Amino acid sequence: MFWTKTFIPTLKENPQEAESASHQLMLRAGLIRMLMAGVYSYLPLGLRVLNNIEKIIRDEMNAAGAAELLLPALQPKELWLKTGRDEILGEVMIKFTDRRGRHVCLGPTHEEVITDLVKGYISSYKQLPLILYQIQTKFRDEIRPRFGLVRGCEFIMKDAYSFDRDEAGLKINYEAMRKAYLKIFKRCGLDFLVTEADSGVMGGSVSHEFMVPASEGEDIVLLCPACKHALGYKDKEEKCTKCGTQMEKINTLEVGHIFQLGTKYTSMLGANFVNESGKLLPIIMGCYGIGVSRLVSAIIEQNRDDSGIVWPKEISPYKAVIISLDSGDGAIKQKAAQIYEELEGDSIDVLFDDRDERAGVKFKDADLLGITYQLIIGKDYLKNNTIELKCRSNNEKITGTEEMILNKLKGSISG
Numbered sequence: 180m181f182w183t184k185t186f187i188p189t190l191k192e193n194p195q196e197a198e199s200a201s202h203q204l205m206l207r208a209g210l211i212r213m214l215m216a217g218v219y220s221y222l223p224l225g226l227r228v229l230n231n232i233e234k235i236i237r238d239e240m241n242a243a244g245a246a247e248l249l250l251p252a253l254q255p256k257e258l259w260l261k262t263g264r265d266e267i268l269g270e271v272m273i274k275f276t277d278r279r280g281r282h283v284c285l286g287p288t289h290e291e292v293i294t295d296l297v298k299g300y301i302s303s304y305k306q307l308p309l310i311l312y313q314i315q316t317k318f319r320d321e322i323r324p325r326f327g328l329v330r331g332c333e334f335i336m337k338d339a340y341s342f343d344r345d346e347a348g349l350k351i352n353y354e355a356m357r358k359a360y361l362k363i364f365k366r367c368g369l370d371f372l373v374t375e376a377d378s379g380v381m382g383g384s385v386s387h388e389f390m391v392p393a394s395e396g397e398d399i400v401l402l403c404p405a406c407k408h409a410l411g412y413k414d415k416e417e418k419c420t421k422c423g424t425q426m427e428k429i430n431t432l433e434v435g436h437i438f439q440l441g442t443k444y445t446s447m448l449g450a451n452f453v454n455e456s457g458k459l460l461p462i463i464m465g466c467y468g469i470g471v472s473r474l475v476s477a478i479i480e481q482n483r484d485d486s487g488i489v490w491p492k493e494i495s496p497y498k499a500v501i502i503s504l505d506s507g508d509g510a511i512k513q514k515a516a517q518i519y520e521e522l523e524g525d526s527i528d529v530l531f532d533d534r535d536e537r538a539g540v541k542f543k544d545a546d547l548l549g550i551t552y553q554l555i556i557g558k559d560y561l562k563n564n565t566i567e568l569k570c571r572s573n574n575e576k577i578t579g580t581e582e583m584i585l586n587k588l589k590g591s592i593s594g
């Protein structure tokens with residue numbers, strides 16, 4: 180992609196509205212723009228990051244045997260009356276009446292819709308187990324939308340639901356999802372903690388939260404400094420149950436939450452199946468959420484330096500950015516364009532900074548954007564036939580012939 184053909188409105192100054200490091204960087208690097216409080220547009224770079232995160236999630240969900248579907252955001256309120264969650268969610272649910280007089284809401288979550296769907300088609304133990312997931316926009320009228328994508332009123336969630344005939348089946352699926360989550364967050368380049376949590380409005384018993392330590396995170400976790408055992412913070416600090424050490428409070432962002440729901444929704448909505456001995460029983464459910472758009476914030480919170488974002492390899496919006504430092508006669512730009520074509524020909528997605536900007540501006544922007552590798556083509560190419568490769572994570576630079584540098588880049592990308 181040519182920089183001049185895409186839309187990357189970088190900012191030199193920190194915007195006033197930005198409340199946290201990740202929020203500042205997202206705005207400055209041109210990833211998102213606010214339409215109104217808690218509601219954001221994803222600009223081309225932000226969308227590429229989101230797509231990379233979604234690809235990792237899809238890979239691991241599919242590998243764990245879950246099937247993707249897409250449920251409606253627009254939902255009849257009567258479905259929510261059946262579980263009583265319209266009351267529990269209260270003002271968080273965005274609801275209105277349509278022109279037909281139907282009472283509708285914009286889905287804040289999808290347990291009701293998926294249980295109602297499955298109810299119509301699952302009737303026998305032979306059809307179980309089943310795991311379904313979607314990546315979809317949720318709507319929640321949050322009291323305090325904050326920190327850009329951390330807490331939005333419109334945000335993207337991956338939600339998965341497992342359906343089983345017995346507790347043993349639920350345990351197997353829950354474990355498969357838990358393991359998939361570990362792989363997903365690792366591939367996202369995150370340091371994270373897993374805590375046993377209170378399942379709150381979701382109901383059910385066992386639940387785990389996936390928490391990313393971040394200085395401005397709103398969720399408090401108790402962490403044992405000795406054995407690293409982690410626990411959701413209630414109201415007081417405790418001693419670690421594993422080793423007796425006094426636990427420490429740390430700020431985190433919740434990026435994932437998994438629950439063993441049991442029969443809470445299926446019994447209320449009448450989603451039953453007939454077991455081997457002909458008995459009618461409610462299906463046993465689990466639900467598994469990931470804050471997809473919040474992950475963008477969490478990844479930036481943990482992967483940045485004073486100059487900007489430092490994307491983990493798999494998340495970087497482009498594999499490399501080509502910086503051409505023109506000297507006036509167009510020879511350098513021509514070379515840069517040729518290298519761009521070669522990389523694109525090898526299916527390596529690169530961003531070509533073809534703007535007529537000063538070197539300083541291009542370097543600053545490249546560091547701000549945080550693309551994993553920078554390929555710098557300047558006067559040295561005309562003098563010595565050499566170009567430069569900079570690795571954003573350690574700021575190390577190597578200089579060499581075009582052939583050597585491109586081989587190095589291709590090797591690093593595939594390795």
Ligand SMILES: Nc1ncnc2c1ncn2[C@@H]1O[C@H](COP(=O)(O)OP(=O)(O)O)[C@@H](O)[C@H]1O
Pocket residue numbers: 288319321328329330331332334335336433434435436468469470471472473
């Ligand atoms: N308002 C929001 N904005 C962005 N992401 C959110 C928001 N609310 C929840 N999420 C993400 O979706 C995941 C699943 O949601 P859930 O656990 O139902 O939310 P909550 O913890 O607020 O009850 C959370 O772990 C979090 O990462």
Ligand SMILES: [Mg+2]
Pocket residue numbers: 433435436
């Ligand atoms: Mg949660």
Ligand SMILES: [Zn+2]
Pocket residue numbers: 403404405406407408419420421422423424
């Ligand atoms: Zn301990």
